[in-house]
Amino acid sequence: MLLAIDIGNTNVTMGVFREEELLATWRLATDTRKMPDEYALLIRSLLPLKGVASQDIDSIALCSVVPPLTQAFEEMSRVYFGIDPLVVGTGIRTGVRILYDNPRDVGADRVVDAVAAYQLYGGPVIVVDFGTATVFDAVSREGDYLGGAIALGINLSAEVLFERTSQLRRIEMASPKVAIGRNTPASIQSGIIFGHVGMVEAMVRRFKAELGEDARVVATGGLAPLIFKETPIFDAVNLDLTLVGLRLIYEINARAKATQAGEEHA
Secondary structure, eight states, X not given: OEEEEEEOSSEEEEEEEETTEEEEEEEEEOOTTOOHHHHHHHHHHHGGGGTOOGGGOOEEEEEESOHHHHHHHHHHHHHHSOOOOEEOSTTOOOSOOBOSSSGGGSOHHHHHHHHHHHHHHOSSEEEEEEXXXXXXXXXXXXXXXXXXXXXXXXXXXXXXXXXXXXXXXXXXXXXXXXXXXXXXXXXXXXXXIIHHHHHHHHHHHHHHHHHOTTOEEEEESTTHHHHHTTOSOOSEEOTXXXXXXXXXXXXXXXXXXXXXXXXXXX
């Protein structure tokens, strides 16, 4: 079984695959203070709760935008699972050409999402990832990663509003019933949620103008359901997109390694 791990700024998302089947998923809070031993204890205790034995994990693939945790999870994989993990980064085969000015500047999660989106939905395709930041990625008709846009995320917007104003307080991010709020919490929800919807719709229109009007639009990330139900612009919502991309990239590299080993043996 493959353990796929996506280390983001807010959450660590994990999934276990048996071949192409995603058996179980987990979402943990990102905490750079945790040591490899602590994450190992947590993960090994979570697996059996969804019917997965630790000894059944025979491969691990991970992507990360949090460098300190990249090292922590690599150490955890080697010490507690006896596995040298595949870490998406420079030198890893993805099957996608990255046409960014400097390919090293592209976050690993963005590349992984692009791989999965093109495989599942074809091209051209636009991925909108609702996480700490709201990230837009564009994949061409031929499957090339072209680039994208990065905007302030929903929860981060709310946090900035709370920190930079004297009389506004933290509220739960939920869809407002109407645009005209009759109290302060409803007004904040309207401004952030409906304002975010407007931003996303405008960005997608601009992306389609450059990419092609037939481009499919896929929402992912923990906050995707909040926006997905407020606009018709999305063709699909897939909360497991990054995990699927990790599986696909792992398979690409495993096949390449097997081919190389066969050629050397011959």
